[in-house]
Amino acid sequence: MTANDQAAANQFLQRCIEFLDESVTPFHAVQAMASRLEAAGFQALNEADAWQMSAGNKYYVCRNDSSIIAFVYGEADPLEHGVRMLGAHTDSPCLKVKPQPDLHQHGYAQLGVEVYGGVLLNPWFDRDLSLAGRVSFSDQNQQLQSALVDFKRPVATIPSLAIHLDRGVNDKRSVNPQTDMPPLLGLSEEPMAFQQLLRDELLKQQPDLDIDQILDFEISCYDCQGAGHIGLNGDFLASARLDNLLSCFIGLESLLIADGEQSCLLVCNDHEEVGSASACGAQGPMLASFLERVWPDITPREQLINRSVMISADNAHGIHPNFPNKHDGNHGPKLNAGPVIKINANQRYASNSETSGLFKLLAEELPVQTFVTRADMGCGSTIGPITATEIGVRTVDVGVPTFGMHSIRELAGSEDCYTMHQIFNRFLARQRV
Template sequence: MSQASCDTFNQTLCEFLAAAVTPFHAVQAMASMLQEAGFQRLQEARNWQLAAGGKYYLTRNDSSLVAFVVGSEAGPGQGMRMVGAHTDSPCLMVKPQPEKVRQGYYQLGVEVYGGVLLNPWFDRDLSLAGRVSYADSSGVMQTALVNFQRPIAFIPSLAIHLDREVNQHRSVNPQTDILPILTQLQSDDKPDFRSLLAGQLRSEHTGIDVDRVLDYELSFYDTQVAAPVGLNGEFIASARLDNLLSCFTGLQALLAADGSQSSLLICNDHEEVGSLSTAGAQGPLLRSVLRRIAGGDEASYAALTDSSMMISADNAHGIHPNFADRHDDNHGPKLNAGPVIKINANQRYATNSETAGLYRLLAAVEDVPVQAFVVRTDMACGSTIGPITAGGTGIRTLDIGVPTFGMHSIRELAGSRDAWDLSRVLRRFYNHSGPLFAVAD
């Protein structure tokens, strides 16, 4: 492994994580990288004219993205090498009528999105970002992204003197305990959150015509940026590693692939809340794209899906040194010891012996170590877009991920080598010539 290449990869990863503060901003950043690499943007409502060797991408809802290459040597009928990830992360989202004034403090009501670890959200410098719908002076609805960037909010802990049992019994009521404080108000001030947003839009977008804000999808985020940590920089600490790390890793692999084989990357929104949406993995996005790539012909579509494979990349649980008993004795993935094949007999992960075996072959070629994860038999198992994609398309699927600590916390931890190693194997997967699996007689 080239340490310089790994360091460059991680530096770019940290820059991406700093920009991708919401799914909308993540898609915007990925689209920019694709355009710089010569990918042509497609519109779903228009006819597609695809050519061998062509590179294309599209977005849906501004929060999901599909990028694909029509192979210069092997067309989609010979199989599509696919990688999937998700753009969303657990967070606190602003309610439609959020203004709260308590004890002279201007606060915003928030709704919990996904399975958030709530305690780490206290005592952090928070900013706000997302998508805003607004009316211009002509009465036409427009949309724009917004990002305050600077710390504008804080959720203070209750002092231990007022809660002596906090270190033994700390629970968080999401309705009453986690309202961020924005500012202090004078007695006659009347907060208007939509006016605040309108002013921020005008500040961010030169010349924008905002008559009034209609609605929004906004989430708070930690302003502390991604960074290497550890005595020797062994780790990367950041918000949203689950699962923007996989989005970035898959994207870098696609950009580095030679384009000879038909390849695809899909990054879906809404995985953390079940994936059932127009932009989620339970929606029609991937199936629609594959049918259009196949030309709408049923036989071509069947041939494409039968000869293809999806690698669902989503972070795995590294074995925590303080809580090692939460893992099966033989399945405790370590950070910086290689990507993790995720297996579950009850199909919470979509891995089978064929897809796992192919990944192990590709990893061996790249000299990348491989780990395996199976949840303790007496514990419930999470899931990914893998089983959803496999069930919705019939495509063979592998679930894999980079081992991580603190998953769903406001700040997570991953190894500094693992994402780079995964990207190398995914690039090999994209370049793999010939059938992915043996063809039955």
């Protein structure tokens, strides 16, 4: 990199760290994205209203406060040039607080939690945990309201059992999510009233809220340790929720600087980690409905989709130096060796030779790698095949190589993030795809 490129990459990484630290839940991630879009001149749309959209303008719409579509309506005719689509997801595996979570054992107040997604459970022990999410309540007029809450401080932990009491822990240990994972809140003579805790915290942060009664909540635990630029030579980005907020951020950064000539779209769906089958998930109607409202006539819309391409971005598995036999010998992506094109013959990824070829063409001199899982191992999936199935758009699945996927703290290469951003920039500006 030149000195200017390195300075730009460092600034990009710092903005990424700030975004990751803000985005402690999907709700907070969408809020952080919306604030950046509004600052860049994007107009908020409400799905309950009629829309008046025109070329040359920029828009965004949220659903469930946890999924978002941002759209640049380009000056070039989208029926001729199509739409450049970027896709990612806002959710990450975590521990979610149960509806009636108050536990009390041996003088300790605890929270009942359930596992969301494919969580790597062991790293959750002995961490400083906070709580955040969305709270629904009635106001004095008995109207339903919602607000986001973030405790922003360590309020819980899950202590490990001492090795003296479990001598075989380093040989073999299974974790029971029901009995081993309830976080410890503190000493108490009786269960802590969790809804009252939420009410007090909301009013402390937002004193003007009109709260008559807490009705329900969606609250997650998260690690208080912030994102960091680490390694002897600063090679790595370490953070919670890199899968897949890293892709959300990279896509957002590219959309914010799109020149407005081509029509561009970023969709970040919730619930990918649990199958995407929800009103705001990739298997739901959100993206299809958006396209139908912008182009209501079916024939032009089908022409437009045929001329469009989606890059579905979701982190890839980097080859672990301690476990190299977990990768195919010819397909072990290295951190900081470039973004990864994800291939699977059974359509767990949506990439094909045409769309992966386009991604390589966009990269030009920038490094690109390929991931194929071992033939004797199962393969994960992304929103890519689901979105391709739902709307029929040509799709390539890509991602930044990562260690520790689904851990409470994941690791990516700091250079790969900026390289992916550069490729996205070229994609959004490309006249034909």
